[in-house]
Amino acid sequence: MNDHENKVEDEGFSLKLLQGGNPEEFSRLVNMYSSKIYRLAIKMLNQQQDAEDVLQETFLKAYRGLMSFDGRSKLSTWLFRIATNEALMILRRKHPDFLSIDESIETEEGEQEPVQIIDWCCLPENEFLSEETRKLLDAAVQTLPESLRVVFILRDINNLSTHETAEVLGLSDTAVKTRLSRARLRLREELSAYFGERVNVIREAQRNESIEISSRSGEKLFLRSKGEDENG
């Protein structure tokens, strides 16, 4: 067994069976990576039909291309590369002014300075798990330029390492780190705008509640000063 076969074995597959067209082994490959490929596509394209096309096309191309798969990268990296190219092709078709993933953005001015400085980490956990939050998270990813979005999805949503992401995109590790940093900082801004507002809403509610409790317990001094405020 050579090194390349070893790599595939490490992922739990037999390159011999896959290249021999064994449908059971191929279906194991599909089962293992289809949800990650779909997730990449849907987050990139934000459109179910397009994402489904990318998913099917990725595995069709993989099936046809398995004989020439050289095993120098992991199977997953190879599949992500096919899927990314498919997704970028759809984006280019839809937005002809699209910035190429290879185009260097590292020369542009550095990160945007943080604008939102409010600590919202203290919010109750269920705030982060609501359906509304899920929509916000997806919408925030869509605001990223494609060159940053694809890096963020591979690293933080599909959990690839910096090096694997670099291999998928044909970028250097440093370029991946720079793009990931910019993507995360932009997303932090988007999330801070929303959750910062939630912090204010909750604080306001708590303040009102304490006013109510105070007034119920008959704190005359407090009521008087509130009354004065209301009367200007």
Place this chain on the structure above:
Amino acid sequence: MDETKKKHEHKDCRKLLGSLSEYVDGELNEELCFVLEQHMEDCEDCKIVVDTLRKTVNIYHMTAETGALPGDIQQRLYKSLNIEEYLE
């Protein structure tokens, strides 16, 4: 706080901004890590940016794990690849 100090701190924040992402991953080199942590002791703004950046990444990690492939999409995929009989 006098103006000179304010300006100086702001310049440091700008310089450190590019290191924050690696810092929250625990991958920042020791030297820069030390500089950043020293800076955060006096800079509440940077501390908030780091905390909320870490939380941002955590929330995405947390919500990403639950996304399984929808059943109808899985079925159509297996059909298009002619491997329906292996559908679990």
